[in-house]
Amino acid sequence: MLTGTNLLWLGDFNQSLVLNEIRSKESISRVELAERTGLTAQTVSNIVRRLLDAGLVLEAGRRSSRGGKRATMLRLNAESCYAVGLHIDPARTTLVVTDLRGRVVTRVSRRTPAARGPGRVIGALVRAVHQIVERSGVPADRVLGIGVATPGPIDPGGGLVVEPPNLPGWHSVPLRESLESGTGLPVVLDNDATAATIGERWAGGEARSADMAFLYFGTGIGGGLVLGGRPYRGISKNAGEFGHITVVVGGRECRCGNRGCLETYLSPHAIIDDAARRRGEEPPRLPRGSAATVEYYGRVCRAAAAGEEDALAVIEAAADHLGHAVVTLTNILDVPMVVLGGWGISGIGDLYRRAVTEAAATQPIARAMRKTRVELSITGDDAAAVGAASMVLHTTYAPRFGGPAG
Incomplete structure (x- = not known):
């Protein structure tokens, strides 16, 4: 231990x-x-x-x-000290060890055995934490703790993963307690998008010192906020569900129970289905968040980046919906910066960034008074895992920023 x-x-x-x-x-x-x-x-x-x-x-x-x-x-x-970051995504689990500046020392990624239930997943995570610390070669007494990023909704106070729609069978799972018991390390828990936001702020230094909105692209679409210099989590600690901004009234049915949510047009599953339909094919029946879904989605993104007509048209349509959602976001929050990150935009980030930059420059009501910067994440595909480790560092060394806010 x-x-x-x-x-x-x-x-x-x-x-x-x-x-x-x-x-x-x-x-x-x-x-x-x-x-x-x-x-x-x-x-x-x-x-x-x-x-x-x-x-x-x-x-x-x-x-x-x-x-x-x-x-x-x-x-x-x-x-001088290190932290373990752990991101549980329905498709894959990523672990990192970072130093005090948030730089990745060691990284591993593996499939998440989500179908086997939370008990099997947690057991695998405990073993993986021990293995990555040993592999990193850092002194064990310099590891401050473990940060865990997981799909919401969560109860961070109780350390519970409540009922994430993309992790079936996870009902009020005591994740923090289980990991602390199995590893002997203190554990902090937050949703993956908020963790990615904290990681971006920690690793970015002065380049990310301003208030911002972070849009996280994974199996679903999430987000995090820094307002007044601190993470804004909301009264239930689940603020930033940008994937459920309505972009098409009466549009596609969403897993959240509403219609026309951004996620139904921008998630990997939605992109895959739209690409198949555009080619005149039946959408493949792939489990949401599975390795096969990630692989298929990657092919669509690579084709779009290479300029293949059908794939590019699908991504551009998704980017247009994203731009409308960001306009809504900036009209309400008036943030100076929007950051796009997560493994879901690997290879196509510039396509999304250009579309959002254009929308943010021409559509918000206050466009004549301020310019919203749109940036790609500096923490890359592992934004949530790096952010999870950064939560430990924030909690330890920057409590005003890392601690709960409004």
Whole structure:
């Protein structure tokens, strides 16, 4: 059984604030830290000394100055601690070990045995966590914990996966308790799209410091929000279900019980069916989220990226629906940035980004007053797994950002 460390779990808010500023920069001086945090020079000096003693921060030489004493620069010691990230998708489960900066040290991906029920899946996850930590070669006492990203809805307070439509048979599964018992490590749990959002913010540094909406493309379409500098989860902790924005009134029937949801036009299953119909074929009967579905979907995406007419037309139609949904989103939330990520846009991200950029520039009511940036995720296909690991790092070192909000 792995044993988590308690040494580095920081409760001091000012200390977490200073470490977060150091993390977001390549290097920074004590004077700059005082300016950015509003803390006194003496307070910053005391905190930096504690961080240096703990090995979380390193001195990185001196910066030249026009006059006076040259400033000693500080940088994050990314190898001081690590986290395990685990993303449970109906099609595949991805595990990563990341360092303190959110960089992936080791990665594995395997099929999710979802049809065998949650007990078999959890048993496989416990074994996989032990294996990836051993494979990574990082000292076990530097692993802070496990972050788990899973399809919603969830009860993060109770650590339960409640009733995800894409994981049949999962009814109020005590996932956090089961993983903690099996691994000996503390576990944090969130839905996959919110986890991906946190990972994007953590790994992106200053490039992702603004408020944003993150649209996650997997077996379904989800999303996460950063508002007022913090993740916004909503009253039930399940905000950001962008896949269930209505884009066609009275349109296709959705698994959520409504009609015309974005997910019914943009999910891998929808793209596969539309591509088959456009070629005059009967849509294949593939299990939702299965490996066969992922493979078939990948072929459609690669064909679209290569300019094949039928596949490209299907993706462009889906991108048009996505653009309308993002316009609705930006009209309501007025966020300065929209990020697109997840394995579901691998190879076709630029097609979606261009369509959303055009819609966001020409259709929102406030288009004359602000320009919404549309970016592809910097964490790539493994956004949710990297985000899951980042949840551990956030909870530990940036509680104001990682902790629950409205």
